[in-house]
Amino acid sequence: MEQIIYQPIGVIHTPFKESADAPAQGCFARDARGQVELYPEYSEGLKDIAGFSHLVLLYHFHRATGYELITKPILDKEKRGVFATRYFKRPNPIGFSIVKLFGVDGNRLDVGWVDMLDMTPLLDIKPYVSLFDARQDVCDGWFETASELIKYRNTPK
Amino acid sequence: MEQIIYQPIGVIHTPFKESADAPAQGCFARDARGQVELYPEYSEGLKDIAGFSHLVLLYHFHRATGYELITKPILDKEKRGVFATRYFKRPNPIGFSIVKLFGVDGNRLDVGWVDMLDMTPLLDIKPYVSLFDARQDVCDGWFETASELIKYRNTPK
Numbered sequence: 464m465e466q467i468i469y470q471p472i473g474v475i476h477t478p479f480k481e482s483a484d485a486p487a488q489g490c491f492a493r494d495a496r497g498q499v500e501l502y503p504e505y506s507e508g509l510k511d512i513a514g515f516s517h518l519v520l521l522y523h524f525h526r527a528t529g530y531e532l533i534t535k536p537i538l539d540k541e542k543r544g545v546f547a548t549r550y551f552k553r554p555n556p557i558g559f560s561i562v563k564l565f566g567v568d569g570n571r572l573d574v575g576w577v578d579m580l581d582m583t584p585l586l587d588i589k590p591y592v593s594l595f596d597a598r599q600d601v602c603d604g605w606f607e608t609a610s611e612l613i614k615y616r617n618t619p620k
Numbered sequence: 621m622e623q624i625i626y627q628p629i630g631v632i633h634t635p636f637k638e639s640a641d642a643p644a645q646g647c648f649a650r651d652a653r654g655q656v657e658l659y660p661e662y663s664e665g666l667k668d669i670a671g672f673s674h675l676v677l678l679y680h681f682h683r684a685t686g687y688e689l690i691t692k693p694i695l696d697k698e699k700r701g702v703f704a705t706r707y708f709k710r711p712n713p714i715g716f717s718i719v720k721l722f723g724v725d726g727n728r729l730d731v732g733w734v735d736m737l738d739m740t741p742l743l744d745i746k747p748y749v750s751l752f753d754a755r756q757d758v759c760d761g762w763f764e765t766a767s768e769l770i771k772y773r774n775t776p777k
Contacts, residue, residue, distance in 0.1 A: 467626045467680050467741065469712040488752045501703075505711060508689035510701030514761030521678070521714055523624050532665040544667030546658075546745040549752070554662060555626040555743045557678055559716070561755060584624065586712045588703040593758040594769065595645045595706070598718060601750040604671030612751065 471584035473501040473570075475522060477577045482526065487537045488549070489560055489576030497562070497577035499585060506570040509588075513567045517591035518574065523584040524556035538611040547604060558583070561591055628741035630658040630727075632679060634734045639683065644694045644768075645706070646717055646733035653722070654734035656742060663727040666745075670724045674748035675731065680741040681713035696766040704761060715740070718748055 477497040479485035486492035499520065501509065512518070529552060535541070536548045545553055563575040572588075606612055634654040636642035643649035656677065658666065669675070687709045692699050694707075702710055720732040729745075763769055 465628055465741070467628065467743070469624045469626070469714070471622055471624065472711050488749075490751055505689065505703075508702040508711075509704070510690060510699075511704035511762055512701060514759065514764075515704065516757070516759035517755050519716060521712075521716065532662065533667060542667075544669055545665040546662075547666070547668035547672065547747050549746055549749070553744060554629045554665075555678075557626070557714070557744050559676060559678065559746060561753060584622070586624070587710060587714050589706055589716060590704050590761055590763070591755065591758060592645075592706075592760050592763050593755070594647055594760070594763070596718060597754045597756070597758065598674050598748065598750070599754070600673070601748060601754065602671065602673035603749050603751070604747055605668055606747070606749050606751070607671075 469586055471523065471586065472505050473499060473585040475499050475520065475579055475583040475585055477579055477581045479580050482580065485580055486578045489562060489578040492578060493576055495575065495577050497574050499572040499574055499588065501570045503570050509567060515564055515590045518562055518564050519589040519591050520560050520562055520585065521587040522558045522579055523586055524551040524558050525584055526580060527551045527556035530554050539605060539609040541605065543605060557586065626743055628680065628743065629662050630656060630742040632656050632677065632736055632740040632742055634736055634738045636737050639737065642737055643735050646719060646735040649735060650733055652734050653730065653732050656729040656731055656745065658727045660727050666724060672721055672747045675719055675721050676746040676748050677717050677719055677742065678744040679715045679736055680743055681708040681715050682741055683737060684708045684713035687711050695768040696762060698762065700762060714743065
């Protein structure tokens with residue numbers, strides 16, 4: 464079986480020590496602040512990053528053990544295929560979050576809207592670019608009718 | 621050094637046999653169609669995916685050899701830090717694209733806006749969810765003034 468080997472390039476610090484503390488997605492914890500600590504040998508690659516308001520973080524769900532192809536999402540009462548969810552127990556447990564960038568200090572990024580666990584191994588940082596990434600006319604599948612999301616959308620913020 | 625090991629869960633078929641053929645991003649090739657072939661043992665995980673109009677694909681840049689922390693993006697004339705670009709020669713060569721989902725046939729997904737090379741190893745499929753992923757009030761850093769992007773934006777489509 465073909466293997467793909469990656470190495471963490473840093474670590475993400477967040478207020479969430481356990482899964483039970485972490486929000487299902489960053490939009491449910493807009494005040495949550497974290498720090499992306501890039502290992503110093505990669506710092507040069509952060510040139511020009513301060514100009515972006517949002518970043519894509521890819522990271523390893525380090526607490527995931529095994530996976531389920533059919534799973535009950537946190538935000539729904541029905542069982543769903545894992546590729547139709549953002550659940551962390553996936554065949555390749557790679558996490559993907561869009562965070563707000565508040566500041567850069569050397570090899571540390573001050574970020575908001577974090578939803579990952581503290582000490583999560585970082586795999587990649589990419590700039591969020593609205594032309595590429597902010598899609599319109601989107602159909603959100605089962606999320607459109609998920610009761611938890613509807614409650615959230617109707618809550619004044 | 622800590623290692624993270626993943627295995628491809630499928631392969632992405634596209635019209636782009638060589639880097640020179642592939643668009644810099646999917647938005648530059650809106651007519652490009654491809655097929656995501658999930659290995660059959662994971663097919664069950666596709667339940668409910670047909671309800672989504674857009675998917676996030678994570679994949680391995682299998683032709684990347686090594687990386688550069690400072691690089692000249694295809695879309696710009698200036699050298700940029702690699703984490704401020706979407707260039708494929710990255711410390712962990714993980715690709716991220718948002719594609720349109722046109723149809724599902726067993727373990728095959730018919731998708732559009734593809735920008736990856738033919739036979740790219742697939743790592744993960746996630747639903748694109750507008751509440752989580754479509755951000756507003758975005759500042760696009762150097763992409764805001766990149767001449768190739770400005771030309772593209774001003775071209776009637």
